[in-house]
Structures are given as structure tokens and as C-alpha cells.
Amino acid sequence: MAERLANRLKDKRGELGLTQAELAERVGVTRKTVNTVENGVFVPSALLALKLARALGEPVEALFWLSAE
Amino acid sequence: MMTERSVAERAEILSRRRARMLPVLAIIYLSQQGTYFIGTVGNAHLVRLGAWVILSIVLLLALVTKGFWFHSMEVRELVDDENTRANRLDAIRLGFSFGMAAAIGCYLIDHFEPLAAGEVAHLVLTLGIGAALIRFAFLERRAHRDG
Numbered sequence: 001m002a003e004r005l006a007n008r009l010k011d012k013r014g015e016l017g018l019t020q021a022e023l024a025e026r027v028g029v030t031r032k033t034v035n036t037v038e039n040g041v042f043v044p045s046a047l048l049a050l051k052l053a054r055a056l057g058e059p060v061e062a063l064f065w066l067s068a069e
Numbered sequence: 070m071m072t073e074r075s076v077a078e079r080a081e082i083l084s085r086r087r088a089r090m091l092p093v094l095a096i097i098y099l100s101q102q103g104t105y106f107i108g109t110v111g112n113a114h115l116v117r118l119g120a121w122v123i124l125s126i127v128l129l130l131a132l133v134t135k136g137f138w139f140h141s142m143e144v145r146e147l148v149d150d151e152n153t154r155a156n157r158l159d160a161i162r163l164g165f166s167f168g169m170a171a172a173i174g175c176y177l178i179d180h181f182e183p184l185a186a187g188e189v190a191h192l193v194l195t196l197g198i199g200a201a202l203i204r205f206a207f208l209e210r211r212a213h214r215d216g
Contacts, residue, residue, distance in 0.1 A: 025077045030084050032212045033152035041212065042152050 006067035010038045012056045026055040080147035083137055088213050091206030098124060099199050125194050132161060132201050156208035164201025171196040
């Protein structure tokens with residue numbers, strides 16, 4: 001069965017009242033990269049996933065998980 | 070001195086500009102192809118061919134480097150972030166495949182109809198760079214659009 005990387009980046013970002021651009025700036029990427037990760041278009045590297053988790057104050061496994069297609 | 074904020078904003082503007090410009094560049098590049106095949110001789114033809122070679126080199130460098138050569142390293146690093154690098158690699162892989170397919174096609178055709186080296190180089194470059202440009206344009210525009 002195919003699996004994909006699901007995430008709750010958008011929800012968590014919304015809870016903290018951050019825009020995509022603000023989160024992108026905290027992580028050191030462009031807004032486009034945050035946008036594609038949130039929408040599941042782009043699978044981030046472990047490094048970027050950890051940076052996003054740190055920026056949102058969550059453990060990485062609370063933000064990303066494997067989901068069946 | 071540029072602030073952190075202005076670097077991020079600048080990178081966003083450049084990234085969007087690139088996404089808008091890539092399809093235009095692809096159209097200009099591919100529409101120039103007639104120059105080689107319908108041209109005959111003369112200085113005007115040589116000038117057009119020279120312009121095409123220069124454009125090919127510039128586009129190739131834009132594809133394989135971070136681009137935006139006249140901007141600060143800080144902005145260039147940001148505009149070439151993880152997603153952009155992934156998109157670029159995807160585009161280069163497709164361009165390489167098209168270039169190799171063109172080379173194989175030319176090799177086979179040459180057995181029936183001899184081809185000049187210039188014609189082969191032209192086809193390989195055109196298909197390789199053209200395919201990579203179109204793919205990069207598609208991926209970058211999609212990345213900006215989603216959400």
C-alpha cells in the first residue's frame with residue numbers, strides 16, 4: 001500500500017497566528033516552500049521538518065506522520 | 070544594509086518573478102528554433118545563430134546555478150531553498166532525458182540521412198534545455214499557486 005507524509009502544519013500555524021511568510025522567515029525558506037509542504041505537494045527533508053517543528057514548538061512526530069493513500 | 074525582513078520579501082518577489090518569466094523564456098527560446106532550419110547564409114543569419122547560442126548558455130546557467138547573479142548571496146541562498154532545488158533537479162533530469170533521447174534519435178537517423186554536427190547539437194540543446202525550462206516553469210508556478 002502506498003504511503004504519503006501527512007502533516008498538520010497549517011492547523012498548528014493557524015493556532016499560533018502565523019502567516020506562511022512569517023513561518024518561512026523563521027525557518028529560513030521562502031513562503032512557497034511552506035505552502036508546498038502544507039499542501040503535501042513537496043516532501044521536506046528531515047532537516048526542514050525538524051526546523052519547522054522547532055519553529056512551531058512541537059515535536060516533529062506531532063506535525064508529520066505516515067498516512068495510507 | 071538589508072534587514073532580515075527585506076531579504077525574505079526580496080526573495081519572494083524574485084521567486085514569483087521567476088515563476089512568471091520561465092514560461093515566457095521557454096516560448097522565446099523554442100520559437101527561435103526556426104532560425105537555424107530556415108536560415109541560409111549571410112551575416113544576419115550568423116547574428117541570429119550567435120544570439121541563440123548566447124541565449125542557450127544563459128538559460129543553461131540559469132538552470133544549473135542559483136540564478137539571480139546580480140543579487141546578494143543572502144537573497145540568492147533564500148530564493149534557492151529546498152523546494153526550488155528539488156524543482157530544479159526534477160527539471161534538469163527531464164531535460165537530460167530529452168537531450169539523450171534526441172541524441173539517440175539523431176544517431177539512428179544519421180544511418181539513413183546524414184546529419185551535420187551542428188544540426189545534432191542544435192536538436193540536443195533545444196530539446197534538453199526546452200524540456201527542462203518548461204518543467205521548471207510548471208513546478209515553480211504550481212508551488213506558488215497551491216494553497
